Amino acid sequence: MNPNALEQEFNKIYEQFADAIFRHCVFRVSDREKAKDLTQLAFVRLWDYMSQDKEIDNTRAFLYRIANNLIIDEYRKKKEISLDQMRDEEGFDIGFDTMHSIESRDEYEHAQALLEQLPDKYREALVMRHIDGLSVKDMASILHESENVISVRIHRAIEKLKTLSQNNGKHN
């Protein structure tokens, strides 16, 4: 492919998927700045792959796979400061666009809080299925699992979320 055409193609992909990848990252790592870095890094990796003139069948799934791998790498790094600590001490924003209503913001924060309590395996499945809107088939491809395993995982994640939500309600 012509180098210029490839660059244009890359730009197009960025415009199309930048927000989605960022959203995925922000719900996975609960850190807006980190999510931004991860998003940028995911596109850098995508370009490195594209510039070698390699074929990509499903760009969307491919981008999610890169992002997922980066997040796994991120998890492996030792967490030095907890999210709460940062929010309290530095006025840290976990990623919500301040231009939206307070109601929305509450919903978002509630969802985020619930997700944070889930084990990462379930969190990953829920974010991909209900926030990113990926199909079970795509998820199976990205996570290298069978569609059955993914379906079961999503179901269990919802069950877990339900339990957590009920527990939270009781506490409140």
Added chain:
Amino acid sequence: MENIIKQLKNGSKHARLSASEKAEIKSALFRHVKANPVSIPRAIPSPFNIKSHFIFARTSRESGLSRTLLASRNKKSISVLVLGGLLMGSSVSFAAENTVPGDTLFPIKIHVNETVRGAVAVTQKEKAEWEIRLVERRLEEFEKLAVTQNVPVEVRQIAEQNLEHYAERVKNRIAKFENDEDSEDALGTASSFSDVLNDHERSISELEDKDGDDDSIGVISTSTHRITTLADDTSRVDNKSIRDAVEKIREVRGDAERKHKDLKKKYHREDVKENGAASGDEDFNDTVPRYIPQDKSINHSSTITKTSDDEVGIEVREKTRNDENRIEEVRSVPVPPYSPTHDIPTEIESIKSAINSGNDDDESPNEEELD
């Protein structure tokens, strides 16, 4: 439950990059794209692999003029190197062919050209032929130096030593043939060796005779007195060097011919011995030897000799081999002259019986009885 999913979805809708963040990431990505342009993965092309040049040429076509130039220059430089190397090698070797001792390229002639050409000779005979050719080459150099003016004495000496050395090699080769009892090759080599030396001696002797006259080339071509004297001087020097050369070649030739003669004698003698004609070197050509083995211990051979003008006899040589010594007995069986009245089968029978009776008695045959 539905609410929670709905909450998640609603909440996520607003989680997005601001325009400035998006632009920031985009510019960072743009820098990355510019820093890492499109490249087709390829192995480092080996300059020794023809295939790699094709790959190189393909990528260069895709990524612009500079690479094309680089690729073509690379290919060109390799071919220029290869061609240059070949040309250099061949021209140096060609130039070295006509050198004489003292020239810069002479060692190349001796060590490279001759070694390579000598390597083609596989059999002993071919090697011998090549060594004779080498002697011829040394002779040519020696002669060339002898007729060239102002050659330092040391150089002439080197040429002389070379000649001796290579002649020695041929002699060793002949000796080797002798040891291997390869009479044919030993004689052949010795013969062609002395022929070559003879030829060269003849040609240089002619040169010596020519230079001996006052009409040397240098004198004819000069008109002034000074140059004439110089030419006289140089021709004198040449005469001396040519004389020396002739002497040297004559010496080597004499040596070679002596060897040739010795070999001839030696192998003739052996031939004679094998054929049982021990009467001497001179008459072995005049006799027609015939070898009739009858017994392991007794050998018979008969020779037809002409004893007188009208009488043909058969000389029977009888060799009795004992463990320690050989006894040879010679008997003459006269045969009556051929005439049509004679019954030939009867004659042969009588001769045979005469021979047999001699064997049975183990004594000298009685000539009367045979008659």
